[in-house]
Amino acid sequence: MKKQVQHTIKDVAAALGLSVSTVSRALNNHPHISQETKQRVQEVVEKLDYRHNALAASLRNSRSNMIGLIAPRITMYFQSTVITAIQNKLHEYGYNLMVCQSNDLPAIEKELVKVMYASRVEGLIVSSTLYTEDFSHFDIFNRANIPLVFYDRVPREYPAHKIQGDDYQGGYQTTRHLLEQGARQIAYITGPLSCKLYSDRYEGYKKALREFEVEPNDNLIFCHELNKENALQTCELLFADGTFPEAVFAGNDTTAVAVVQYAKERGIAVPAQLKVTGYSNDSRTEIIEPPITSVEQFPYEVGVQAATLMMELLEQNSKPGQNYISLTTPIELVKRQSSGL
Structure with missing residues (x-):
C-alpha cells in the first residue's frame, strides 16, 4: 500500500512563496492578514490536503475560538433551533461551537463539563438535565473565570448568567x-x-x-x-x-x-x-x-441572546460573582x- 504523503505548513508556505508565520496567521484568521492572502492559502491547503492542527495552535496562543454547549437532547425541536441560532451567531464572531448532549442524565452532564474544560473551550453554554439539582460541577468554569451561560433549563439558586423563557x-x-x-x-x-x-x-x-x-x-x-x-x-x-x-x-x-x-x-x-x-x-x-x-x-431568539451574551462576557472579561445577568424571553399563546x- 502506498504511504500517504503528509504535507506540512512548510510545504504550503513554499508553494506560495510566503513565510511559515504568515501562513499560520492566515489559517488562524488573523485580522492583519488580507482576505486575498487567506484565500490563496486556503486554495493551496485544499490542493495539498494539508490538515491544520488547530488544537496545537490554540495551545500556543491560549485561544481555541471554541465555545462549548451541553444540551439535554439535540433532537428536541426547541433545542435544535436554539443550537442552530447559537452556531450561526458565533460564526459571525469567528467562533466555532462544540455540541454535546447529556441525554438528560446528570452523571453524563458532569463528565461533559470536564470534557469541555479539558478541551479548552473559551465559554460554556448549558441547558441542564431535568434532574440536575447540584450544580457544583460547573464551579471549575467559575474558578477559571471562563464565562458560563445557562438557558431554558436554568438553576434555581446556583449563581450564573441565565436566559429563561417566561x-x-x-x-x-x-x-x-x-x-x-x-x-x-x-x-x-x-x-x-x-x-x-x-x-x-x-x-x-x-x-x-x-x-x-x-x-x-x-x-x-x-x-x-x-x-x-x-x-x-x-x-x-x-x-x-x-x-x-x-x-x-x-x-x-x-x-x-x-x-x-x-x-x-x-x-x-x-x-x-x-x-x-x-x-x-x-x-x-x-x-x-x-x-x-x-x-x-421563540427558540431562535433565545439562541441569538445566548450567543450574544457569551460574546459580551468574553469581551468584557467579566468575573464570576459580579453582575450576573438574568434575561427572560417572552412567550406567545x-x-x-x-x-x-
Whole structure:
C-alpha cells in the first residue's frame, strides 16, 4: 500500500512563496492578514490536503475560538433551533461551537463539563438535565473565570448568567385560555417539577385556576418525562373508566400530539369533547388534524441572546460573582382548533 504523503505548513508556505508565520496567521484568521492572502492559502491547503492542527495552535496562543454547549437532547425541536441560532451567531464572531448532549442524565452532564474544560473551550453554554439539582460541577468554569451561560433549563439558586423563557406566563395563559373556553376539569401533564421551568409553568397553571375559583385536582396532575410512551401511559389512566377531563394541557407538543391521536382512536372528538393544548409550537402542531394550540417560545431568539451574551462576557472579561445577568424571553399563546377555536 502506498504511504500517504503528509504535507506540512512548510510545504504550503513554499508553494506560495510566503513565510511559515504568515501562513499560520492566515489559517488562524488573523485580522492583519488580507482576505486575498487567506484565500490563496486556503486554495493551496485544499490542493495539498494539508490538515491544520488547530488544537496545537490554540495551545500556543491560549485561544481555541471554541465555545462549548451541553444540551439535554439535540433532537428536541426547541433545542435544535436554539443550537442552530447559537452556531450561526458565533460564526459571525469567528467562533466555532462544540455540541454535546447529556441525554438528560446528570452523571453524563458532569463528565461533559470536564470534557469541555479539558478541551479548552473559551465559554460554556448549558441547558441542564431535568434532574440536575447540584450544580457544583460547573464551579471549575467559575474558578477559571471562563464565562458560563445557562438557558431554558436554568438553576434555581446556583449563581450564573441565565436566559429563561417566561414559563410562568406560559402556564398561566394556556390554562386561562382553556378556562375561557369553558373547561373546568383540566388535566396537566408536565415534566418533573424538580426542573425550574416546569415548576414555573405549574405555578401559572394554579394561578389561572384560582382566578376562576377552580380547585386544583391532584388526580389530574401527571409529572414525568415528556415523551410519547409516557404520554400514552398517562392517557390510559386518564381515560381508564370511560370518563375523561374536559381539557388536557400538555407540557410539550410531543405529548399533545400523542393525546390527540389517542383520543381520535377512541372516537373522542377534539375539541368538541376534549380540548388539548401543547407547548413549544413545533411544526407538527400546524399539520396534525385538528391543529394544536401551543406556546411559542421563540427558540431562535433565545439562541441569538445566548450567543450574544457569551460574546459580551468574553469581551468584557467579566468575573464570576459580579453582575450576573438574568434575561427572560417572552412567550406567545398560538391558538388553534384543538382548544376550541
